[in-house]
Amino acid sequence: MREVDRVISERLDSGVPLVGQVARYIIGAGGKRLRPALLLLVSGALDYRGPHRHSLAAVVEFIHTATLLHDDVVDDSKLRRGNPTANETFGNAASVLVGDFLYSRAFQMMVEAQSMRVMEVLAEATNVIAEGEVQQLMNMHNADLNEAGYVHVIRSKTAKLFEASARCGAILAGADKTLEAACADYGQALGTAFQVIDDVLDYAGDAHVMGKSLGDDLREGKATLPLIAAMQRGTESERQRIRSAIESGLGEDETRNAQVLQEVIAVVRRTGALEVARAAASREAERAIAALQGLSVNPHSASLVQLATQLLARQS
Numbered sequence: 001m002r003e004v005d006r007v008i009s010e011r012l013d014s015g016v017p018l019v020g021q022v023a024r025y026i027i028g029a030g031g032k033r034l035r036p037a038l039l040l041l042v043s044g045a046l047d048y049r050g051p052h053r054h055s056l057a058a059v060v061e062f063i064h065t066a067t068l069l070h071d072d073v074v075d076d077s078k079l080r081r082g083n084p085t086a087n088e089t090f091g092n093a094a095s096v097l098v099g100d101f102l103y104s105r106a107f108q109m110m111v112e113a114q115s116m117r118v119m120e121v122l123a124e125a126t127n128v129i130a131e132g133e134v135q136q137l138m139n140m141h142n143a144d145l146n147e148a149g150y151v152h153v154i155r156s157k158t159a160k161l162f163e164a165s166a167r168c169g170a171i172l173a174g175a176d177k178t179l180e181a182a183c184a185d186y187g188q189a190l191g192t193a194f195q196v197i198d199d200v201l202d203y204a205g206d207a208h209v210m211g212k213s214l215g216d217d218l219r220e221g222k223a224t225l226p227l228i229a230a231m232q233r234g235t236e237s238e239r240q241r242i243r244s245a246i247e248s249g250l251g252e253d254e255t256r257n258a259q260v261l262q263e264v265i266a267v268v269r270r271t272g273a274l275e276v277a278r279a280a281a282s283r284e285a286e287r288a289i290a291a292l293q294g295l296s297v298n299p300h301s302a303s304l305v306q307l308a309t310q311l312l313a314r315q316s
Contacts, residue, residue: 004036007058011105022090022098027065029081034194035060035165041307042169042183044300052113052172059122060165062106067129067157069099074137075220117171125164132156141221143243147228147280154195155188162191182291186304189288193311196281199224201314203268215261221249225280227264229273238267278312285312 012023036057043053071077072085073092079085087095103126110119136153139145166187170180202217203226217224223246231239245264250257268274288308295301 001033001037001040003054004033004040004057004061007054008061011058011062011109014101018090018094019098019101022069022086022094023065023102025089026068026080026086027061029083031061031065031081033061035064035161038162038187038190038304038307039165039169041300041304042166042186043172045295045298045304046170046173046175046179046183047296047298048169048173050172052115053169055109056113056118056168056172057165059106059109060161060168062102062109063122063126063129064161066099066102066106067133067161069095069102071133074133075216077216113172115171118168121164121167121171125160128156128160132158132160136222139223141247141249143223143231143246145223145228147225150223150225150228151192155192158195158198159188159191162194163187166190179294182294186288186291186308189284189291190308190311193281193284193288193308196225196277196284197311197314200226200274200277200281202226203265204274215250215257215264218245218261218264219250219257221246225277226268226273229276230264230268230271233271233273233276234267238271242267282312285309 008027009024012020012027014020039057039060040053043049068080069086072080073087073095076087077085078088085095086098090098106122110122113119132153132155136157139149139153163184164187167180167184170183175183199217202215202224218227227242227246231242234242242264245260250260285308289305292301292304295304
């Protein structure tokens with residue numbers, strides 16, 4: 001990972017100072033680096049030690065960072081990882097354009113790996129992520145979204161890059177199609193579990209630990225799994241309370257927002273919706289671990305199992 005960070009720093013260089021300034025601001029804000037770590041772990045599990053693993057790990061982090069820059073503009077987010085977002089600090093225009101730079105730099109670096117299969121996988125992933133973002137935008141304030149629709153969106157906008165990261169690690173290692181598909185399944189399941197837990201923490205987490213405000217999803221009118229489960233299990237009045245909150249989102253009145261959020265959290269907790277969502281994440285983590293059965297037992301594959309297990313206990 002230190003070598004990946006070195007590659008990231010080197011490839012952020014640009015003749016336009018603002019590009020590097022904005023990119024370094026968000027990349028240096030303390031992200032988990034899960035996607036590049038996933039690519040490195042799969043590569044190691046399949047005994048690949050070549051240098052392309054570092055550059056492609058940096059590529060997936062660039063793609064992820066570009067999506068964050070664009071997401072924060074779309075969502076008008078003010079806080080990420082405990083710090084003001086890039087759009088809050090540098091403005092929307094700079095955030096969008098630097099996100100574009102990171103996408104284009106990522107594609108430059110993909111070409112250097114000289115693998116048409118890698119380029120195919122990452123190009124498709126980037127396209128699916130964009131489609132997922134648009135689908136999520138269309139679902140804003142849609143209180144009729146069901147679990148299948150929710151899962152489709154998170155597998156597109158979040159899990160797809162996990163899947164691509166794991167698949168690229170297998171491709172670099174020269175794995176056969178069956179093993180490559182198993183690694184991709186692991187990544188998709190891991191990414192799905194990651195997002196479900198993220199959505200749980202929006203109603204059950206600690207804002208100081210998470211580094212972002214609780215209730216952001218409700219503020220934006222997102223019907224995530226905790227709300228979907230709460231509406232399925234709640235009384236008619238509770239369903240209407242959540243439906244109204246999703247359809248209207250949270251407004252400018254912070255006092256009113258706090259009241260609405262507390263009412264919704266109370267319903268989510270009373271109905272056991274958080275447990276329903278955590279159980280869904282647990283099933284995905286189990287699916288991820290099952291996908292690893294064809295890998296040799298070594299420290300890297302053991303870490304992949306541990307990653308899926310520990311994901312369920314994350315607090316930020």
